[in-house]
Amino acid sequence: MNSSGAEYQGGARSGRRPGQSGTREAILDAASHQFAARGYTRASLRAIAREAGVDQKLIAHYYGSKQRLFVAAIGLPLNPAEVLPALLEGPRETLVDRLRELLVFVLGTAEVHRRLTGVVRAAAGEPEVARMMREFMAREVFGPAAKALGGDDATFRLNLVGSQIVGLVMARFVVAIEPLASAAPEVVADTIAPTLARYLVGPL
């Protein structure tokens, strides 16, 4: 894992950006609508394709999977279904270093934390966003990552990690309490990474 954060950019690359084709916009709009109306689990690529007026194969071509389409449609700056397993794959004794590096990247990259803040705000304010996030996290993130983590309480541990990350976004970017809001990403990462490491692999 290098410190440029390039390996986290999958979600951001497939998100909405100026210059993107109208077809992609139509797919993302239809996906946002279908995920909000039906939740993550029940929304289907077929219905999204129909609403966007495109062939379902085109969605697969652009986004690869329902999971990645969701990440792009909701505007997540990184795909937790890809980031978490990568974090957990390495040696446990350096997990805290990988967590620290990820936090520095997220906190230090404006486009990333701006989009993350948008998703947190939307989940707090709109029940249908909370629902689709809940279903997405359960199915695509917590489930697979719990297998990688192992142990009876793995999903609970991953929930705790989610709680601290969402709370950090709320405190630093939404309510913007000081000095946390202005602290250097490295300083914040130094204090939060051990919490996340304990939640994942430490004694609870």
Add this chain to the structure above:
Amino acid sequence: MNSSGAEYQGGARSGRRPGQSGTREAILDAASHQFAARGYTRASLRAIAREAGVDQKLIAHYYGSKQRLFVAAIGLPLNPAEVLPALLEGPRETLVDRLRELLVFVLGTAEVHRRLTGVVRAAAGEPEVARMMREFMAREVFGPAAKALGGDDATFRLNLVGSQIVGLVMARFVVAIEPLASAAPEVVADTIAPTLARYLVGPL
């Protein structure tokens, strides 16, 4: 500190409840409006009294202080300006037990976490609520509690505590990820209290 949570009920008692007089309602409505329009710092009891059409002394009689009026108006179930110093007053070696007890009370008392969730949602969704919370926390909570805690990084430490508590509310009650959302208050408190204790007095 007993486990009934009676000592935390100050905020809840002074909140809006059925049977409350029209005068109190008028004061709380005027306070909500003035705090939202001017922020916590610039809102004045004089302007709130004028808008409510009551004598300023009546506000002092009902709510005691601007701080307590704010807690009641925004619907906070407990007053962090009173809870935090009480937590910090006792011996440091039992701080984690007091944190655990407070978490069990908050998570296990429907009216308390329901109102806390309402405030977190409002802060996430409405910039003027985020602003008044930020000013209230800085002036009435973090400032005095940092003195009680001591050390150069006391306010930063209190910010970290706030981040984990808000994140816990988001994860358990707003997005409601499982199994965290359904876990017993005692189980959640056991895992979160050591994090809060480390943020307050442990090595960062």
